[in-house]
Amino acid sequence: MEPLSLLSLSHILIVFACFAGILVIPKLFINKSKNAQKILALSIIFLILVNQSMDLYREGYLSGNWKLGLPLHLCDFSSFSILIYLLTKRREFFLFAFFFGIAGGGMSILTPDVEYGFPYIPYIQNQIGHMVIILGVSYAMIIDNQRPYLKDVHRVLIFGTFLLGIMYIINYLLGEPANYWFIMEKPIGDNVTAFMRPAPFHMIDIYLLAVIVCYLIYTPYYLKDRKLK
Numbered sequence: 001m002e003p004l005s006l007l008s009l010s011h012i013l014i015v016f017a018c019f020a021g022i023l024v025i026p027k028l029f030i031n032k033s034k035n036a037q038k039i040l041a042l043s044i045i046f047l048i049l050v051n052q053s054m055d056l057y058r059e060g061y062l063s064g065n066w067k068l069g070l071p072l073h074l075c076d077f078s079s080f081s082i083l084i085y086l087l088t089k090r091r092e093f094f095l096f097a098f099f100f101g102i103a104g105g106g107m108s109i110l111t112p113d114v115e116y117g118f119p120y121i122p123y124i125q126n127q128i129g130h131m132v133i134i135l136g137v138s139y140a141m142i143i144d145n146q147r148p149y150l151k152d153v154h155r156v157l158i159f160g161t162f163l164l165g166i167m168y169i170i171n172y173l174l175g176e177p178a179n180y181w182f183i184m185e186k187p188i189g190d191n192v193t194a195f196m197r198p199a200p201f202h203m204i205d206i207y208l209l210a211v212i213v214c215y216l217i218y219t220p221y222y223l224k225d226r227k228l229k
Contacts, residue, residue: 004117006110006190011117018109018131025135026142037143041086044136048079051129058122065177072170072180074104075130077163082136094140098148099156101137103213105130113187153218157211164207182206
């Protein structure tokens with residue numbers, strides 16, 4: 001099996017398919033009945049739960065170390081956040097998933113933290129799992145007409161910084177090989193952290209990148225609002 005190459009044809013096609021599905025699938029349900037839209041939401045929830053179960057089995061059970069399988073990564077938080085939104089329609093859960101789901105999930109689709117590419121099972125699971133997170137966000141945006149505002153960027157980043165501090169404590173208490181939010185070590189594979197400083201200074205670079213990406217994600221809304229004014 002070949003090591004993952006971000007420029008391989010298979011990876012490029014799968015990335016394209018993931019983002020196409022994220023944009024197209026909810027649009028197919030805009031004019032459908034409420035029942036059809038509910039079925040789509042439940043399907044997204046089901047896929048999130050399946051992916052989380054596979055993570056728990058593969059990373060926690062098969063690895064032989066339960067510390068690796070806990071649902072404590074940022075994308076796990078985004079998964080449960082959009083899941084709760086789809087069940088409750090509470091806007092704060094949409095906002096968390098919007099910023100961190102798109103930022104973290106999008107980066108994970110583009111640069112998976114796996115050693116091998118298609119048809120490596122962890123690679124396929126990574127792509128589908130992160131696609132489903134952003135699919136839930138696009139469902140909220142396209143079907144429920146949800147959107148963020150500038151003040152939401154600040155609020156989400158402050159809350160994310162608070163969670164980051166908690167995750168430092170959790171990683172410390174769990175001890176090796178726990179590496180949630182990739183605080184202790186960089187993720188494996190060919191990804192953006194390869195251009196960052198060695199651990200632990202990589203977290204400064206990741207934090208700054210996260211702040212920049214969150215504001216970039218909001219930029220289209222800012223430009224749209226400014227044009228309307």
